[in-house]
Amino acid sequence: MSTSPPTADAIVPDSPHRESAESLLRWAIAVLELDATDAADGRTVIALAEEDREAFGGREQVVAAPAESAAGDEQPLAVDSLLGAWLLEKLRGRDGAAHARPAGQPMSVGDVSTKLFPAYTVDGGQFRLAGCQLTDHPFLRLTFPGTTDDPQLRHVFVAPDGSSVSEELVGRLGLNDLAAAGKPTPRIDEAAIRSLSSAGRRIAAKSSTRRDPSARAIDPLATTVAWVRHAEGRLLFEIGESSEELAFSGWARLLEPKPWTARRSGTATFHLAATDSGEIDAAEEMAVCQQSGRRVLREDLVTCSVTGRHVLPEFTEKCPVTGRPALRSEFAVCDQCGQRVSRAALEESLCQACRDMTPVRKDDPRLAWIMGEHRGLERWNRWRLAETETVYIARADGLTKRLLAVIDKESLAVRRLATAGRFAPGWVDATKAQQTELLH
Numbered sequence: 001m002s003t004s005p006p007t008a009d010a011i012v013p014d015s016p017h018r019e020s021a022e023s024l025l026r027w028a029i030a031v032l033e034l035d036a037t038d039a040a041d042g043r044t045v046i047a048l049a050e051e052d053r054e055a056f057g058g059r060e061q062v063v064a065a066p067a068e069s070a071a072g073d074e075q076p077l078a079v080d081s082l083l084g085a086w087l088l089e090k091l092r093g094r095d096g097a098a099h100a101r102p103a104g105q106p107m108s109v110g111d112v113s114t115k116l117f118p119a120y121t122v123d124g125g126q127f128r129l130a131g132c133q134l135t136d137h138p139f140l141r142l143t144f145p146g147t148t149d150d151p152q153l154r155h156v157f158v159a160p161d162g163s164s165v166s167e168e169l170v171g172r173l174g175l176n177d178l179a180a181a182g183k184p185t186p187r188i189d190e191a192a193i194r195s196l197s198s199a200g201r202r203i204a205a206k207s208s209t210r211r212d213p214s215a216r217a218i219d220p221l222a223t224t225v226a227w228v229r230h231a232e233g234r235l236l237f238e239i240g241e242s243s244e245e246l247a248f249s250g251w252a253r254l255l256e257p258k259p260w261t262a263r264r265s266g267t268a269t270f271h272l273a274a275t276d277s278g279e280i281d282a283a284e285e286m287a288v289c290q291q292s293g294r295r296v297l298r299e300d301l302v303t304c305s306v307t308g309r310h311v312l313p314e315f316t317e318k319c320p321v322t323g324r325p326a327l328r329s330e331f332a333v334c335d336q337c338g339q340r341v342s343r344a345a346l347e348e349s350l351c352q353a354c355r356d357m358t359p360v361r362k363d364d365p366r367l368a369w370i371m372g373e374h375r376g377l378e379r380w381n382r383w384r385l386a387e388t389e390t391v392y393i394a395r396a397d398g399l400t401k402r403l404l405a406v407i408d409k410e411s412l413a414v415r416r417l418a419t420a421g422r423f424a425p426g427w428v429d430a431t432k433a434q435q436t437e438l439l440h
């Protein structure tokens, strides 16, 4: 280990993650889980294990003290003291690195549940974790010495893939607050540590304020593998016989409840419910059919154009005049064209189409089409026409008589044929014989 000031060739990396040597060494005492007791004036008494005594001349304990006030046989908390060197060596352990974890990161499946569960509500059902896999991933922290002018130590972080870790992510993952890794420590082979360490040195060289392409970073004082826990799994929502899933994946510490997106409505929600037919969707999308009382999806209901009630389409019919649905009970027959129309289109027993008939010339394409099928109608003049979604309503005014023809738009079949006196109020349906005569 070299603790001498950096030579001209080696550079000290620049990093926003800094701490004093004393702070690092106190951290080492904690992470190594030494038998340490805090005493007055920042002193820490370390009771040495049998095998550690030789390094300190056979003593049973050492007193660690702040470097500036260490006196007598107290050991200064400095990287170049006997205690400092010994702690750094011990940190290096068997594989060359200390092992630690971000303090307070979720470790168990229970911790993950605690983070996710409070966000969800399932009406009339329940939810649980259906599979949750927790894995540990090695981030590396390289700790470099400072300079004579600026003795703070500098940490450089490396992600498991060898890339640098943004300052923001260091904070979010808790890499600046590392605790002992605990047992059992996840395994990593030395080659992997070396490879991450090389990546870290390249990052350190690049992050230096000196822009020298041949520059290399000085050797790190300490290397720490920070084990970051990753969680991956599924939430299972169950209502009656139906179920839906929501997958999650991410660093355990950063896990946040995500909304579930309903299959049919496409609504993203934390609140799930089911229709009466057992379809799970967003509770916000549930609605009740005002005719049947059934719980369904809002998008499955239509609005009755007469009553304004929200009902299932099966209780409605489309009005041929307005083109809008209405409850079956809200239909009546028009006195003139004989169509079943919604009450919204009726006024004084006449549908809107019959009320709004417009004069047309005999060569109007619609009229010409009708006459092509029913030649007899050509004998009539002064036509008026209206149309609904399904029929043409045509009326001709003669000198003594009027004629009404209601013709199916698709088949041109006659739905109603009637006549009336010039000034008589009502229509009289033509008999079969009269029909033949009128149409041919």
Ligand SMILES: [Zn+2]
Residues within 6 Å of the ligand: 334, 335, 336, 337, 338, 339, 350, 351, 352, 353, 354
């Ligand atoms: Zn009508």
